[in-house]
Amino acid sequence: MPESVTVEELVKNVRLKVLQGEDYLQRPIVTSDICRPALEFAGYFTHYPAERIQLLGITETSFAKDMTQAHRTEYMTKMCMPQTPCFVISTDLPIPIELSKAAEAAHIPILGTHLTSSRILSNMTSYLVGCLAKRQSLHGVLVDINGIGVLITGDSGVGKSETALELVRRGHRLVADDRVEVYARDEQTLVGSAPAILDHLMEIRGIGIIDVMNLYGAGAIMESDIINFIVHLETWTPDAQFDRLGDRGDTQTIQGVIIPKVSIPVKTGRNLAIIIESAAMNYRAETMGYDATKTFDDNLNRLIQQNSAHDTQVKEQKQENEYD
Structure with a gap:
């Protein structure tokens, strides 16, 4: 069982496009968990899972647009940690300029896809679980x-x-x-x-x-x-x-x-x-x-009931004969 999967292997097997950072595709992916940054765009990095793939979709990029440029630069720079394997942008969205500069400086590739966030999240998770799960x-x-x-x-x-x-x-x-x-x-x-x-x-x-x-x-x-x-x-x-x-x-x-x-x-x-x-x-x-066993049980119970009814009928007939 491999301890990691490279970004290049992810690109080939999940059919992603390399939007930026083709020279950095050998970065390792060590977990099948994927992060969709939300609190990070609000400035909360206390529990930031930097070792995960960072997936940005319509919700994340729309929220980032409403931030000031200074905040976008600060937060996206913080997201580019040494252990971050890559960024994935769904739905053919453009790369935020601040993320592009920060990722280039940190040597982190940015990948893209036409699929929605939910669909690409499922595809990547399925592939990574198959590669990284404990055997x-x-x-x-x-x-x-x-x-x-x-x-x-x-x-x-x-x-x-x-x-x-x-x-x-x-x-x-x-x-x-x-x-x-x-x-x-x-x-x-x-x-x-x-x-x-x-x-x-x-x-x-x-x-x-x-x-x-x-x-x-x-x-x-x-x-x-x-x-x-x-x-x-x-x-x-x-x-x-x-x-x-x-x-x-x-x-x-x-x-x-x-x-x-x-x-x-x-x-x-x-x-x-x-x-x-x-x-x-x-x-x-x-x-x-x-269920064949249930069918057998039903047949057996039916036969028992039929035999019981027959025995009762024979007993009643015998009693009537004795009375006569």
């Missing part, structure tokens, strides 16, 4: 099954990679094998990708390292994917207890994000690829409001 390395295999990111976990040698290879052969896509680098994009979204050294590669015992993209094409791999679902493979034993109805609601928390989880017993003769594929499709059905 965690997990042992497992990440596969995209019809748009559902499935993290396959289990003990070494249980068959995770072989199962993932069969899923790739069935038309699904590999994200990472053996090690999965994950980070929380937000409180509800966990994203996984492969370490650079393992990108597109799989280890199959007895064969060795294979390149999935060369063997199965570019459509067989993905660079990263949201982890929606966890499948844990466990070696089957006679005394092991596994969920048979799917109503346990097991989960696993990774970096504060709660992910649904199922455990599948591994036994000779079981087609794990089809089972995991079915588990992923069942998860999708549940997210769309269809």
Whole structure:
């Protein structure tokens, strides 16, 4: 995980324009937080987050226009701190002259975009979070099954990679094998990708390292994917207890994000690829409001009620016969 991103990388990946300071694009960005200066234009710098990208839009520039030139010069000079990575001006607004002079003196680039402040703020935050978020390395295999990111976990040698290879052969896509680098994009979204050294590669015992993209094409791999679902493979034993109805609601928390989880017993003769594929499709059905377990419970309750009514009817008929 990089500790910083350069302004030049931000420009390329978020499609910003360099309005000023092309020679200073190697300045580092160390946080995904972005500042829209407000109190600073009123002269309050006690808690000024100088290490953040400073975003100026219609509101900020309009407020600055109502200030005296002396105040604009003073405040914009104070905003150009040594750790400030860059300024971004939205909505194709012109650069305030005072900011242009102060940024040039401090060797800080000024970037521009035609997008609104809200839109460019979202784009920059999304990119920076992906680059700077804390990573965690997990042992497992990440596969995209019809748009559902499935993290396959289990003990070494249980068959995770072989199962993932069969899923790739069935038309699904590999994200990472053996090690999965994950980070929380937000409180509800966990994203996984492969370490650079393992990108597109799989280890199959007895064969060795294979390149999935060369063997199965570019459509067989993905660079990263949201982890929606966890499948844990466990070696089957006679005394092991596994969920048979799917109503346990097991989960696993990774970096504060709660992910649904199922455990599948591994036994000779079981087609794990089809089972995991079915588990992923069942998860999708549940997210769309269809719960097979509930359907089974409803059918069972209906059958119990019918049998109870039948037993009551038989009992009443028997009593009538005895009375006669």
